[in-house]
Amino acid sequence: MDRKKALKRYLFFGCSLFLCAFGIALVTNARLGTTPITSVPYVLSLLSGLSLGMLTLLVNIVFVALQMLVMREGLSRKYLVQMPVVLVFSVFIDIAMALTRFLPLDGYPLQMAAVVVGSAILGLGIAFEIVCQVAIAYRTRLAVGNVKTLFDCGHVVVAVGLSLLFAGTVLGLREGTVISALLVGNFVRLSGPLAQKATRLWAE
Incomplete structure (x- = not known):
């Protein structure tokens, strides 16, 4: 892949x-919980x-360190x-949290609508990440595959434990949190065809 195509792919990955960050922020600022994947950082934030x-960054650093310990591969590339x-x-999460913090989400129907829309946006973002195939794409595939439920439940269990402790x-x-867990994977699958079409942006 030449530089121009690579640049397009990485810009698309950034988008x-x-x-993903905007979807997470919308769900979180609906004040009905947060997405499972951000449950641990959110509890620590509270x-x-x-x-x-900031907590998302710190928690992911810990996760990467644990990966290295479990895989015994050291500080590899x-x-x-x-x-x-x-x-x-x-950084995107904090920006998105600021952008969505003052949305007029008064009343349960609007809050629930924000959870659904936020989950849809998150699912679309994940689908786009997968087709980009860069950096953390392999982790994204893990999160939306057959082990997604177990992956999400693990985060929620840790978050509950930290809260109680x-x-x-x-x-x-x-x-x-439950609704987002149920919806995001479905929205990823629904967004798959659109994400595949988006690859033409850097393939041409």
């Missing part, structure tokens, strides 16, 4: 990251007062290349 983006992507994604109650996890 897909922002779509406990610490740090931003969701495939782990290092994740860090710039996670950093950009974390440090606050004595469950923080930041509500029906919106």
